[in-house]
Amino acid sequence: MPLKTGGFSMSTETAEEVTLKPKDFATDQDVRWCPGCGDYSILKQVQSIMPSLGKDKEDIVFISGIGCSSRFPYYMDTYGMHSIHGRATAIASGLKISRPELSVWIITGDGDSLSIGGNHLIHMMRRNFDVNVLLFNNEIYGLTKGQYSPTSPEGKITKSTPIGSIDHPFNPLKLCMGADSTFIARTMDRDPKHQREILLRGSQHVGTSMIEIYQNCNVFNDGAFEVYTNKQTKEDETLYLEQGKPLIFGKEKDQGIKLDGSNPTVVSLSDVSEDELWVHDEHDKFKAQLLTTFFDNPADENHLPRPFGVFYSEDRFRYEEAAQAQTEEATEKKGKGDLEVLLRGKNVWKVGD
Amino acid sequence: MPLKTGGFSMSTETAEEVTLKPKDFATDQDVRWCPGCGDYSILKQVQSIMPSLGKDKEDIVFISGIGCSSRFPYYMDTYGMHSIHGRATAIASGLKISRPELSVWIITGDGDSLSIGGNHLIHMMRRNFDVNVLLFNNEIYGLTKGQYSPTSPEGKITKSTPIGSIDHPFNPLKLCMGADSTFIARTMDRDPKHQREILLRGSQHVGTSMIEIYQNCNVFNDGAFEVYTNKQTKEDETLYLEQGKPLIFGKEKDQGIKLDGSNPTVVSLSDVSEDELWVHDEHDKFKAQLLTTFFDNPADENHLPRPFGVFYSEDRFRYEEAAQAQTEEATEKKGKGDLEVLLRGKNVWKVGD
C-alpha cells in the first residue's frame, strides 16, 4: 500500500491498473434525497464517468459545501469532505495546491456557490486550478426547505418571499465568464447522455471546469426547468452547442442564430442559409461571452433559446502548476532548504565556549 | 432642524436650497495619505462634484471598508462610516433599503472590493441599488504595506510574492458586467477633468454605478498606470469612449477599432474609413461586454488600447424601490398594520373573566 503524495507520477503510473466500474464508486450509505430529486440522476452520471478518469479511487476527492446537493460525497466511494456552507471551493483550492496530482471534484448548490460562496467561486475561476465544479442549480434553497436563491427568477414566491423575490438573479455562466473562467458548460439532470458527455469534457479540461447542471427540486421548486425538458417545448427552447457546427434549433431544426454585428438574432432557415449562421467555436472568447447572455425568459416575445453544452474552453496556466514551478525554481536556485543553515541565519556570534 | 427620514420627499424639497461649494465638504481632519498619493486627486474631484448632486450635506453618506482609500469618509463633511474590510457594500445595502432617499457613496480599494469583499460587490451589482461605487484601483494593498492584490498583474513582485504573483488578475469591469451591473465606467486619478465627468455621470445614473478609478500608489506600486498617463504613450494606449462616436485613438487620432464579426481589431484610418468603425453605444450590452475585454497588456504585440469612459448603462429596477413598493402594496392590501390585531392572532380563547 504505497502512500502516494506530491509529484505528478501516479496518474500515469496507475492509468493501466484501472479496471473500475461505476458501481465501484457507490458507498454503503443509503442515499437521502427526496424520491424524484434530480440529484439522483447526477449521482448516477458522475459515477458512470468515473472509470474513464483513469484514476484509482484513492486519487479522487469530492468536496462539497452544505445543501441537499452537498450530501453527494457521502455517496461516492472516494476520498471526500462534506464541509461548511459555501467553502468547498476554498477548501479544494488548498487541497489542489498541495496535492496537484489528485482529481478534485467540487459539488455545490446555487446557494452554496453563488450566495455565501460567491467570492471563493470567482476567485477559483481566475486562479484556474485544475478541478471540476459541478453546480447543482435548482434555483432554490432545498435543504433549508425552500427559500429563494441567487438564481431564482424575479417575482419568485418562496417561504422568504411570500409576495415575490425582488432580487435580479445571477446568470451563473456569465458571472464565471466575467471572472475569466477557462471552461464553461451547461447541462441538465433530465438528459443523462448529454450530462455524461459534458462531465467527460469537463474532466478532460485542464483547468477549472465550471459545469452548471439544471437540477429539478421536485419538492420546493418542481418544474423550474420544465420548458427545457418537456416534449412540447424543449426543441424550441434549447440550443445544443456543437463545436464547428452552426447554431440551429427547433422542432424542425428550422431555426438558427445569426450575428448581425455583435447582436445575436433568431432567424428562420427558410430566409437565411445555413452558412450565414453563427458557427459555434468554443475557443472564441468574444462569442462565448455573447453566448452566456442567451438567458432570456422563455415567456418573452422572440427570446433566444437556452444554450446547453460547452460554451467556452481555453488553455491557461493552472495556479497549482505555477506554485509547483516556483518551488522547483527556488530549489534549483538556492538548493534544497537546509534547516540548520536557516536557523543559523547570517549574523551569528558565540558566547562562552 | 426637521428630522427627515423615510419617504422620497426631501431630495426635491431641498434642491433649491442648495448653494454648497466643494470646500463645504472638507472636514477638519488632516488628510493622512502619503504625499503624492493618487487618492488626493480623487478626494478633490469628488468634493468638486458634490454640489451638483442637489442634495444637502446631511442627505449624503459615504461608506468605506478598510484600506488607505477607505480613509476617505473622514475627509468628507457628510454622514459617513469607515467600516470593516470588504463590507462597505453590504452595509450600504442595508442603509439604502431602509433610507432610499439618501445619496449613498461607497469607497473601496481593489483588495477591499475584489478580494475580501468580492461577494458583496457582485451581489450589489445584480441588486442594482441606486448607489455609487468608487473602486480605487492601485493594483496593490497599500495600507498593509505592499502585498499584491486581485488586480495585480501576473508575475508582480511584492512583499507576499518575492518571486512573482501567480494569480491571474481580475478584470474588475468584466467581472461586474458578468454580475449584471447596470453602469460601468473607468477613469483615472491623473485626469481630473475626465474624472469629474465620469463621477457626474455615475451620480446621475439611477442604479448601482460602478466606477473604477486607476489610482497611483506612489509608495508601493508607483507607475502602475504610467503608460496611460505619460505624454509619450497615453494617446496610443488609451481609448476615450464617447456616446455615438466611433472608437478612434492614437497621437494622430489615426487609429480606430473595427468589429469583424464579434472580433474587435485595431485598424488604421488610412486603410479604413471612419464610418466602418465601431460606434460606441453605451446601451448595447453586447458591445459593452466586448469592450470590457479590452484588457491587454500594453507590452503585447498589437494589443487593444485601454478604454476610459462609460462602457455601459442600463435602466433596471432598483432593489430598494421594489422593496418600498412591496411595503406599500402590502399596506394597501391589508391596511396599515395594527399591532393589537397582530398579537391577538386568529384563534383566541378566554380564561376566567
Added chain:
Amino acid sequence: MVKEVEEKREVTIVFAGDSGDGIQLTGTQFTNTNALFGNDISTFPNYPAEIRAPQGTVAGVSGFQLKFGSVEVATPGDSCDVLVAMNAAAFKVNFPRLKKHGTVILNTDGFNARNLKLAGYEESPIEDHSLDDYRTIQIDVTKMTRTALVDSGMGKKEIDRSRNMFVLGFLYYMYNRDLRGTEEFIKQKFAGKKDLIDANIRVLKAGYHFGDTSETFTSRYNVKAAQLKAGEYRSIMGNQATALGLIAASQKSGLDLFYGSYPITPASDILHELAKHKNFGVKTFQAEDEIAAICSIIGASFGGKLGVTASSGPGIALKGEAMGLGMILELPMVVINVQRGGPSTGLPTKTEQADLLQAVYGRNGEAPMPVIAAKSPSDCFQAAYEACQIAIEHMTPVILLSDGYIANGSEPWNFPHPKDLKKIKPKMASGDATYLPYKRDENLVRDWAIPGQKGKEHRIGGLEKEDETGNVSYDPENHEKMVKIRAEKINKIADSLPAAAIDHGKEKGDVLVIGWGSTFGVIKTAVNQCCDEGISVGHVHLRHIHPMPHNLAELIKNFKHVIIPEMNSGQLSKLIREKFLVNAEGINKIQGVPFSTQEIVDAIKNRRL
C-alpha cells in the same frame, strides 16, 4: 353505545409517522383545539434531519409530542400516555417513550412486511408480545379512509393524504373534543377547493364516529380546562413569538424594523414570519450570507432603523467581526441566535445551549455585549421585546439567545395589549448644540444622530475613537478609558433590570438550581415536584446573562449547594463560578434533546445528600 368518561389531570400524546404523513399538522390541530378548549399545553415537534428521508425508515420519522392538562403544564412531558404510530418505524422510534400500561394506537396498514423490514424488525411488534403490557388499539387507517371516500372520485394517492384527519377525528372522540376548530381550519386551508374540503371533513368525522361506534375501547377521557391566569389566550410558537416581539418593539419605539438575515435552521422561520408583515413597515432582506446580513443591519441602524439579524451556530460564528464593529460604533441592533446542536454543522435539527460562551466572549478585543435568553415559546415575545429595548435605549448591539426547542415548540400565550407594553425611547440627538457622537449621558449612552439631520453630519468607524468627539485616536490613555467606558456602559444596564428572585421553591436551603433559557419549564416542574416531596430547593432563572442582576450573589449565599442544569458542557457554570467563586456544579445533557423532569429531580436529590 354509551361509554364511561374518565377524568385526567394531564395527558401526554406522541403523534408519529412518516414525514409525508402530515404529523406536524395533526399535532398542531390537536394542540389548537385543546388550547381553545382551555387546557394548558406544551408541545415539542421532532423533525427528521433530512428534507425527506426514505419513506418508512427510522430516519424518516416525524414526531409531535404534546402534553395538555387541567393543571399547569410547563413541559411536553418526559414519557407519553398515548402513542399514535402510523407505521412500524414511527413505533420503533417512539415506543421507548410510552409509559407502562400506556395506550398505543397503531395504523395496522403501516406494519406490513415492507414497513417492518424498512424499520428493521424481524418480527412484528404487534405479534411478538412486546405490547402485552399495553393497551393497544389497532386500526387500518388507510382502509378506513378509503372507504370513507370511496365515492369521492378522488385518486388513492390523494385520498391517502387525508389519513391523518381520520386519526385526528378519532382522538377528538377519545378526548371528547369539538371538531369545529379543525373544520374551520380545513375550510381556510383548502379555500376554493370544495372537493378537498368535503373530503377532509368527511374523513375527520369518520374518525370521530369510528371512535363512537367501534368496540375498540370502552372509555373516553376528559381533561378539564386549566386554571390559567384569567385573560385572553392564543397558542404560539417560539420563532413566531420572536417575530411578533420585534414588530411590537418597532411599533412602540417608532423605528421601522429592518431584518437582514440568511436562512438557516432553526432560525429561518423568523424571516418567513416577518416577511408576511410588510404592512407594519417591516423590511426583510435575505442577504447573500450572514456577514452581509449583519452588515446590512449595521447600515440600517446607522440610518436610524431598528436593525435585527438572526442565525444559528455556524452563521453566528461568521458575524463575530461585524458584531465587534456594531459594538464599537455603539449603534442599536439585535443579533438573535436560535441555537442548535454543535459544534460546526453539528446537529442542525436538534436543540442545544452550547453557544453561550461564544455569545459572551466570542469577539476579538474587549467587546462586551448584553446577552439575554428566552425561556419558553411564548416568552420569546417578551425576550425579543426586551432585547430591542436595551439595544435602543442603551445604544448597543444585544445578543438574544433562543434554541431549537422553544423556537419550534408552542404553548398558550396570554398575549399582551399593546398599550401595556413598556415605552421604548430612542436616544435621538436633538437641539442645535454641536453634535459630539461619543458624548454620553449618565448611563454612558451616546446620542443617536442619523442621516437627514442637518448640522449633525459625522463620521464613525471601527478604529479606536477619542472620547466624546469620536475622532480616530491612538492615544494610550484614551484607549484604556474608552475600553472601560464601553464595558461600564454595558454593566450599567443591570441598574435598570429587575432584581433576580427565587422563581420557585425555597428562598434559602440546601440546593439552589440556577437555569437559563429553554430549561426553565423542566427545572420549574422538577423543583416544584421536589418541594412537594419536602426537599429544600430553590430555582433562580437567569434571563439576563450579561450583565447579571446585581443581587444574584445574595441569593446564592442562601444555599448550601448550587447546581446548574444546561444542555451543554457547563457554560453558565463557568460564568457563575468565575463571578461568584462558588463551587457551582453543572448538570449537563448534550444529546440534542431537552432534559426530562426526572433527570433534574434526580440531580437535585443527589446533590441534597
Added chain:
Amino acid sequence: MVKEVEEKREVTIVFAGDSGDGIQLTGTQFTNTNALFGNDISTFPNYPAEIRAPQGTVAGVSGFQLKFGSVEVATPGDSCDVLVAMNAAAFKVNFPRLKKHGTVILNTDGFNARNLKLAGYEESPIEDHSLDDYRTIQIDVTKMTRTALVDSGMGKKEIDRSRNMFVLGFLYYMYNRDLRGTEEFIKQKFAGKKDLIDANIRVLKAGYHFGDTSETFTSRYNVKAAQLKAGEYRSIMGNQATALGLIAASQKSGLDLFYGSYPITPASDILHELAKHKNFGVKTFQAEDEIAAICSIIGASFGGKLGVTASSGPGIALKGEAMGLGMILELPMVVINVQRGGPSTGLPTKTEQADLLQAVYGRNGEAPMPVIAAKSPSDCFQAAYEACQIAIEHMTPVILLSDGYIANGSEPWNFPHPKDLKKIKPKMASGDATYLPYKRDENLVRDWAIPGQKGKEHRIGGLEKEDETGNVSYDPENHEKMVKIRAEKINKIADSLPAAAIDHGKEKGDVLVIGWGSTFGVIKTAVNQCCDEGISVGHVHLRHIHPMPHNLAELIKNFKHVIIPEMNSGQLSKLIREKFLVNAEGINKIQGVPFSTQEIVDAIKNRRL
C-alpha cells in the same frame, strides 16, 4: 583627543524621527552590532499608524527603542538613558520617556520654525530650558552629512537619505562599537550600486569621527558583553521566529508546510518570511480572505500537509466557523493570532492580549481547541514548533497566540540545532485493516488517512459523527459521547506537557504572579527586582492556556495572593478564577503598549500590604 570610558551595566536608547528617516533601519543596525558584540538586548519598534503620515508631524513619528546590557535584558526598558531625536515632533513624542539627567541627541536641523510648528511647539524646547536638567548634544546632522558627501556628485535628496548613517556612526563611537557589521550590511543592501555604498559608509565614518574629534562630550561608554548561556546566538524578530518554527516543524515531521493566509497587520510578516523559503517545500497561498485562508489549510491538511494560517483580531473572528469544522474533523492545523489592539479594527499597529477568551471560547457549540502562547520574540520559534507538534500528534487544530509587541520586537536567540529538536510523529494510518476514521488510540487520537492511500477512502464532514465509523449520526447518546471524547482528547494533551513551575522568585509566599504571553519579560524583571528587595513573590508563566498544566493548583495553593497582569481587562484572570475558585486579581493595562517594570513592581507591592 583622549576621552575617559565609563562602564555601564545596561543602556536604553530611543531612536526617533520621521517615518522617512530610516529610524527602524538605524535601530536594527545598532541592535545587531551590539548583539554581535555579545550584549543581551531587547527591542521595541514603534511605527506610526498611517502608512506615511504628514512629514514632521507627531502622527508621523517612527520610534525604535532598545535596551542592551552586560546583564540579562528581558524588556526594552521603561524609560531611556539616551534619546536620539531627528526632529521636533520626534522629540515631543519621546521626551517623556527620557530619564532625568539623561542624554538627548538632537538634529538641530529638525528644529527649525517649520518643524516646531508642525510639532505644535510655541517655542523651541532647546531654548525654553526644558532641557536644563539633561545632557544635550546638538548636531546639525543634515549639514554634516552634506559636507561629508559634498564631492559625491549626489543630489541633496539622495544625500539626506543617508543622514541616519551619520547618527549611527556617532553612536558607534559613543558606545565604542565596531563599524564593520554595518559596513557589511551596507555592501549587501546596495550591492551593485557602488556610489551608494561609498556614500553611506563615508557618512557612517563621518559620524564616528565626529564623535572622536568634536568637543561635544568628554566621555564614552562601555557596555561589556553579557554572560548569556554559552552557545551560538543570532538576533531574531518574533514573526520571523514564528516562520522558522513552522518550517522546522515541517522538516522534522516530514510534512510539507502549507501556509494559507490573508494579509493583516501585525501578522503579514509571517507570510512575507515564509514566501522566501519555497526551497523548503513551503507553499504560501495569499487567499482572497481569512475564511478562504483557513479553508485552504483544511484542504491541505486533509491532503496530508501541515496546514497553517495566521491573522489578527478581525481576521481571526472570521475564522471561527471554519475552526469549528477543523475541530470536528480532527485534522491537524495551526491557527496563529498575532494580537493587536481591539475591539473591531481598534488599534492595528498597537499591541494587546485581548483575544484570549475568543481563542478559548469563540466558536459555536462545544469546540475545544488547545491554546498556547509565545512569551518573547525568540520564543515564537519554540511556541510555533510546539503548536505544530501538538496539532500533528493529537490530530487537532491548535491556536497559537502572539502579539504585536513580540512579533515586531527582537532579541538574541540561542538558536537550536535541528537534531536537538523533538521528533514530531504524524499519526498516519497504516496496515490493511479496514480504516475507521474516528477510531482512536489511548490518547483518543484518531489515525490520519490521506488521499492516495489505497483502500482507506473515506468521507468526513461537519455533521456529528458516529463513534469510530464517522458516519453521520443523530443519535442522542452518541452525540454526548462524541462531545465528551473530543473534550477529553484535548484535556489529555496536558499529560504530555511539562508540569507548571515557578519560573522566578519564591516557591511559596505572599504573592504569586501568573502571566502569559508577551508580559513574560517584564514580569520576570519585576519579580526579580522585588525578590532582591526581599519581597516574597513568585512568578509562574503559562505557555499552555488550554489545557492547563495539571499541577497549577498546587503552585497556587502556596501563595496568599494571586495577581495576573494582562494587557486586557482580565481574561486569564477569568479562566483561573473559574477553574481554581481562587480570588485572582487582574493587573490590567489596556493602552496598546506593554507594561513597564515599575507598574508590575508597584502592583506586587500593593498586593503584599
